[in-house]
Every structure is written in structure tokens, then in C-alpha cells.
Amino acid sequence: xxxxxxxxxxxxxxxxxxxxLNCSFTDSAIYNLQWFRQDPGKGLTSLLLIQSSQxxxxxxxxxxSLDKSSGRSTLYIAASQPGDSATYLCxxxxxxxxxxxxxxxxxxxxxx
Amino acid sequence: NAGVMQxxxxxxxxxxxxxxxxxxPMKGHSHVYWYRQLPEEGLKFMVxxxxxxxxxxxxxxxxxxxxxxxxxxxxxLRIQQVVRGDSAAYFCASSPPTRExxxxxxxxxxxxx
Numbered sequence: 462x463x464x465x466x467x468x469x470x471x472x473x474x475x476x477x478x479x480x481x482l483n484c485s486f487t488d489s490a491i492y493n494l495q496w497f498r499q500d501p502g503k504g505l506t507s508l509l510l511i512q513s514s515q516x517x518x519x520x521x522x523x524x525x526s527l528d529k530s531s532g533r534s535t536l537y538i539a540a541s542q543p544g545d546s547a548t549y550l551c552x553x554x555x556x557x558x559x560x561x562x563x564x565x566x567x568x569x570x571x572x573x
Numbered sequence: 574n575a576g577v578m579q580x581x582x583x584x585x586x587x588x589x590x591x592x593x594x595x596x597x598p599m600k601g602h603s604h605v606y607w608y609r610q611l612p613e614e615g616l617k618f619m620v621x622x623x624x625x626x627x628x629x630x631x632x633x634x635x636x637x638x639x640x641x642x643x644x645x646x647x648x649x650l651r652i653q654q655v656v657r658g659d660s661a662a663y664f665c666a667s668s669p670p671t672r673e674x675x676x677x678x679x680x681x682x683x684x685x686x
């Protein structure tokens with residue numbers, strides 16, 4: 462059974478810092494891994510999707526890496542801004558399955 | 574192209590009542606997924622449907638919960654005889670035929686009094 466863990470559960474940083482969010486999963490037989498952003502009371506916004514054959518994806522100030530063999534992914538946020546404050550969710554889709562398995566998220570606060 | 578739409582956005586029910594949550598997928602999407610987010614918990618998969626078919630309901634509670642995605646109209650998640658433990662945010666997602674990624678709606682926040 463796939464389990465996804467995100468560390469830390471919460472993170473508070475001053476504006477301008479570079480930061481790393483961590484995601485680990487127990488079953489390396491994945492189809493893809495996705496990072497989402499969730500704002501309070503809102504839905505999920507997809508940030509980056511990494512296929513199992515890929516090592517990383519980049520979008521603007523965001524970079525996500527995937528090490529399938531060790532069951533880890535990281536989301537790197539450069540030059541953080543107060544608008545980046547949100548909960549970041551990592552989700553894994555297993556091979557042969559349509560469902561996404563989510564971690565509990567990392568709640569990020571970027572202080573001005 | 575409008576995103577995934579869910580209604581109502583907020584729903585209050587008393588214990589024992591029925592809750593009906595609706596999800597309209599994005600245009601051209603024929604695959605719908607329902608997830609539940611309990612307080613302080615991550616999102617948990619409930620069910621995956623295609624038009625008129627339930628493909629995977631491995632995450633659905635065995636009793637009181639049902640889902641459908643008719644040929645015409647939105648997908649419906651139905652909860653009968655709600656209990657306080659059903660209070661949660663229920664998210665719907667849809668995907669195109671390629672099923673490469675899922676697009677999420679804003680969610681329905683259910684509160685059971």
C-alpha cells in the first residue's frame with residue numbers, strides 16, 4: 462500500500478529565502494508524481510507533474526525533482542514571496558492505478 | 574474552458590439527512606474522481622467513474638455512500654443518513670481521455686450538525 466509523507470508539516474520563512482519541501486513515498490513503482498498548492502478554503506492548483514521517467518521539472522521559481530529509486534521528491538522554491546504562503550501537497554499516482562495518493566501537506570508561511 | 578465546477582460550495586446538514594454533492598467536469602473530460610479531505614488529514618481517494626460506469630470504488634465507505642456519473646448531467650456523490658464524522662471537504666477532479674493529469678474543483682465543504 463502506497464504511503465506518502467511530507468516533511469516538515471509546517472514551515473515559516475522570511476521573504477526572499479530559498480526553501481525546500483520534502484516528499485517521500487513507500488512504493489517506487491509510480492506512474493507520476495505531482496505537486497499541488499492549496500489555499501485556505503480553496504481547491505487544488507497543480508504546480509508541477511513529473512513522469513516516472515523524468516528527474517525534474519521546472520516552472521518559474523519552482524523546481525521539483527524525483528528520485529524514484531529512493532522514493533523521494535523535493536520541491537524547491539526560489540526567492541520566496543508572501544504570495545507563496547499556502548499548503549503544498551505531494552501526490553503520487555501508482556502504476557496501473559488512476560488514483561492519486563496524497564501526503565498531508567506542508568503549510569508554508571512566508572513573512573514579509 | 575471553464576474549470577471543474579462543484580456545487581454547492583458549502584452544505585450544512587443535520588445528522589440523519591442526505592447530502593448530494595455535484596460535480597461538472599471540464600468540457601471534453603469523461604473521467605471523474607472524488608476525494609475526501611477530513612480535518613487535519615490528507616486527501617483520500619474515494620471513487621473513479623467514467624460515463625455511466627464505476628471503475629474503482631476502493632476508497633468508498635461500504636455503507637451510506639454512493640456515486641454516479643450519468644450519460645447526461647453532472648457526477649453526484651450521495652451520502653445517506655449523514656453523521657458528524659462525514660464533515661469534510663469533498664473534492665472532485667476530472668481528466669481528459671489521456672488521463673495524464675487530474676484537474677480539481679474548488680470542493681464542497683460539508684458540515685454535519
